[in-house]
Amino acid sequence: MVNDTISDMLTRIRNANMVKHQIVEIPFTKMSNNLAIILKEEGFIEDFETYSENSRNFILISMKYKGTERLPVISKIKRVSKPGLRIYSNKSSLPNILGNLGIAIISTSQGLMTNIKARQLGIGGEVLCYIW
Known part of the structure; x- marks a missing residue:
């Protein structure tokens, strides 16, 4: 159980960004959902969607990269x-x-x-x- 869900979300995004993953899975909370909305509105992520598996909710974030070298948008x-x-x-x-x-x-x-x-x-x- 993670106590600081915001830090957990930001760390997952940072780690996925460093190894250039396309999708990140994050446990759903209202706070992480609102953070994902802001990141999408500001153009830092491509898109996100929520889904449920075994009565647990998750957010799938699609990361955003630039160019053929896939440079991360979030530096x-x-x-x-x-x-x-x-x-x-x-x-x-x-x-x-x-x-x-x-x-x-x-x-x-x-x-x-x-x-x-x-x-x-x-x-x-x-x-x-x-x-x-």
Whole structure:
């Protein structure tokens, strides 16, 4: 049983990215599903779908690569806030990742969103991870 499902998801994506796997299987949680939605909207993954096997739900993520050399679209993925040390940011100090070339995923009172969308709405929250 994994206690930190967000770190588990990000590690599975990072490992699959390094060895250039096409598909990653992740245990389904509402948080991992919302993270997959954001990653797809921002163009970091190709697609994802959920399926059930033996009364357990999973998410299948289709990874995205560029060119004939299959260069990964995700060059770095970093967990920021951890269960032992939560990192929060208010609306005025939201992170700016590589001049908005990357994103930070923020858990706000209005759900998960990118740092760019949170800045537009003028809200802060817990900084979950950085992706670029």
